[in-house]
Amino acid sequence: MLSWGFRMALAGTVPVLWGLATGRITEAVWITLTAESVSWVELKGSFTWRLRALFAAAMLAIVAAILGSVTGNNLLLGCICMFGVAFISTLLKNIGDRASGLAICFYMLFIVCNAFPAASPAEMQHRAVLIVIGAVWPLLVGLVASAFLPEQEPFRRHIAIIWRSIASLADAVSKSDTRAGYTGRLADVYKKEGEVRAALDSSFEFYSQTAHHASRRDNKKYQLIMLRKTAGLVAVNVIAMGDEMEHIAVHKLDQALRIKAAALFGALREAAGRMSAYVITMNPEEKLLTVSQISRLRRLTALIRTWQLPNDTREAQAITRILQLTGRTINLLENAILRVEQLDGDKPVFRSYSLIKTSFIYTPRYLWRNLQVLFNINTFTFRYALRSAIAATAALFIYKWYNIDHGYWMPFSLMIVIQPYFGATFKKARDRMAGTLLGVIAGSALLHLPQGMHLQEVILFFTFVLMVYYVKRNYAISAFFITLNLVLLFNIEATYSNMLMVMRVISTVGGSLLAVAAGWLLLPTWDKNLLPGYMAKAVQANFDYFIKTFFAPDGHTNWTRMKRLAESGNSNAFDSFNRYMQEPGTHKSEAWYDLITCNVRVTRNLNNMHMEHDEKKANDTIAPLPAQQQKIAECHALFGIVLNRIHSLYPGIAPSQPIAATHTSNTLFVLNDTQMMSLEKMIVELKAMQADLELQPDKTAKQ
Numbered sequence: 001m002l003s004w005g006f007r008m009a010l011a012g013t014v015p016v017l018w019g020l021a022t023g024r025i026t027e028a029v030w031i032t033l034t035a036e037s038v039s040w041v042e043l044k045g046s047f048t049w050r051l052r053a054l055f056a057a058a059m060l061a062i063v064a065a066i067l068g069s070v071t072g073n074n075l076l077l078g079c080i081c082m083f084g085v086a087f088i089s090t091l092l093k094n095i096g097d098r099a100s101g102l103a104i105c106f107y108m109l110f111i112v113c114n115a116f117p118a119a120s121p122a123e124m125q126h127r128a129v130l131i132v133i134g135a136v137w138p139l140l141v142g143l144v145a146s147a148f149l150p151e152q153e154p155f156r157r158h159i160a161i162i163w164r165s166i167a168s169l170a171d172a173v174s175k176s177d178t179r180a181g182y183t184g185r186l187a188d189v190y191k192k193e194g195e196v197r198a199a200l201d202s203s204f205e206f207y208s209q210t211a212h213h214a215s216r217r218d219n220k221k222y223q224l225i226m227l228r229k230t231a232g233l234v235a236v237n238v239i240a241m242g243d244e245m246e247h248i249a250v251h252k253l254d255q256a257l258r259i260k261a262a263a264l265f266g267a268l269r270e271a272a273g274r275m276s277a278y279v280i281t282m283n284p285e286e287k288l289l290t291v292s293q294i295s296r297l298r299r300l301t302a303l304i305r306t307w308q309l310p311n312d313t314r315e316a317q318a319i320t321r322i323l324q325l326t327g328r329t330i331n332l333l334e335n336a337i338l339r340v341e342q343l344d345g346d347k348p349v350f351r352s353y354s355l356i357k358t359s360f361i362y363t364p365r366y367l368w369r370n371l372q373v374l375f376n377i378n379t380f381t382f383r384y385a386l387r388s389a390i391a392a393t394a395a396l397f398i399y400k401w402y403n404i405d406h407g408y409w410m411p412f413s414l415m416i417v418i419q420p421y422f423g424a425t426f427k428k429a430r431d432r433m434a435g436t437l438l439g440v441i442a443g444s445a446l447l448h449l450p451q452g453m454h455l456q457e458v459i460l461f462f463t464f465v466l467m468v469y470y471v472k473r474n475y476a477i478s479a480f481f482i483t484l485n486l487v488l489l490f491n492i493e494a495t496y497s498n499m500l501m502v503m504r505v506i507s508t509v510g511g512s513l514l515a516v517a518a519g520w521l522l523l524p525t526w527d528k529n530l531l532p533g534y535m536a537k538a539v540q541a542n543f544d545y546f547i548k549t550f551f552a553p554d555g556h557t558n559w560t561r562m563k564r565l566a567e568s569g570n571s572n573a574f575d576s577f578n579r580y581m582q583e584p585g586t587h588k589s590e591a592w593y594d595l596i597t598c599n600v601r602v603t604r605n606l607n608n609m610h611m612e613h614d615e616k617k618a619n620d621t622i623a624p625l626p627a628q629q630q631k632i633a634e635c636h637a638l639f640g641i642v643l644n645r646i647h648s649l650y651p652g653i654a655p656s657q658p659i660a661a662t663h664t665s666n667t668l669f670v671l672n673d674t675q676m677m678s679l680e681k682m683i684v685e686l687k688a689m690q691a692d693l694e695l696q697p698d699k700t701a702k703q
Contacts, residue, residue, distance in 0.1 A: 005465035034134025041101035072117025115408035174265030413511030439483025538569035
């Protein structure tokens, strides 16, 4: 985020300095606004991905600026184009990180240029030149910044984020507690587990090749793919430790043992955190620190093994299981270090990238595939895009019709604030209004600084950095620095006035309130209606995972893919539940939380079975036992009951695939004691889900 912020600061500040030096402030402001718009595109993934994003942003900036400039004097044309720009921008935002910056670039320049249309063909030509310069300048800054990056650093950065999220997960697991009143800590474990899943999904978005299909011919890429898989397996172990922690009354353990256990999880957290740093830097010093934490983890494990375990059999088994999982995690951490060592350095992009590749970044096949993704409009995306387009058009019409001075902040704020869900829209509106008001106050105070010291220009530079740094961490703070940035920018152009800032606040508040009203009244999307569908798909994903595990001949060769799909389904359901609880209304069903957590535990137990299978010896060919077959059949029957019950309660929402009617009756491998225990736990969770669905059908159906 800091590198992104400094890239935007460089792209936005240099034109301002040029304008101050040459006296061409107005031209400099147009270049800066365009450069800032293009710089909102986050550069992720490989160098080729970055090229595509920058070229797309530059092209969209030019198109949007010209379209806004030529329609600004005609209210009808302006509203029609605003509708189209807002609709397409919303579709871009809905694609994800790769395109959300493109959306900002597109609607930001259209709205600003529409507010200040070209008065003559000569002025239009002059502005077009400035816009092209403003679009090309940040493109060059981004290319130069990316050209000196190590070739594999973007992939390593994605993997490092996974390791960092694992460190946070280990910290949450260490603080989990099953006592009454401590449910927030267990919920935090689910939240951190979702962050690990999000980090993995983000990595697969840009680097979709899996370990199953990786080729050893490209050694660096192969090692990175395997390193990502290793991180995913460590996350499975940490989550399994969290499951075992639920069986331990930590507050009743011997104090010395509690201290050792806390140190164990602390070492695990530090080892994952140090691994994150080592993956990024590849420095010997970071490797030494990582190895030191792994050694500490091994010593603590050995020390706890010699300790007198609690008399409670269940607690003793849970502690023993945690130590076993820790041992496996140590092996995976050591394997990860070996993977990084085999990368053998990383050359800068300019030494490894062939310029001939640039001519193929926008092949017809690629363009067609992206257009298909963009216009793959389902009911949800269509409603969101249509809501945004109608609301933005209304905002543009209001400020144009009533000739509100600098009222273009109304549609601009609306497009920033409006989100797919009402709760998210309301939160962003609140943050933006607060940040804008404080930014205006701070900016007005800063204008009294001495002019000759150029402090305002220095502060302008850092506002670029900080508004990017906080945009995903805390939007209220980001909005504060965005407002401060614009106050200083307007002052440099000598058009600042107190009334201008008052109108900016009023327009921002008006656009934010209009976004909230649109989310409430205009084609609203409520999670009370969406949650059942997410829940049904999550259960279906677990059922598919179960079938792949026990009845497919190759069930263990690519099990991480099924794991990923099941965990993504659980994350979608959990996110939907959180939004549902924030929606207006007093009657909320907590039954959904129980169903989701039970389903999450089913996924975890399936993961544990596969982890155990991977630990078995290759010559383990014992035939499956009848008792095992009976338990699996029971589990299969319970899955069918749960799925059918969900379908009967919500007939309008069906999973992506129908319930399989028949499967092979015999599994292909034997389960050990740990796997049988996981199977027993699955049966318990499925029975709990069945009971929840049967005991609360009326209350749940109403929700």
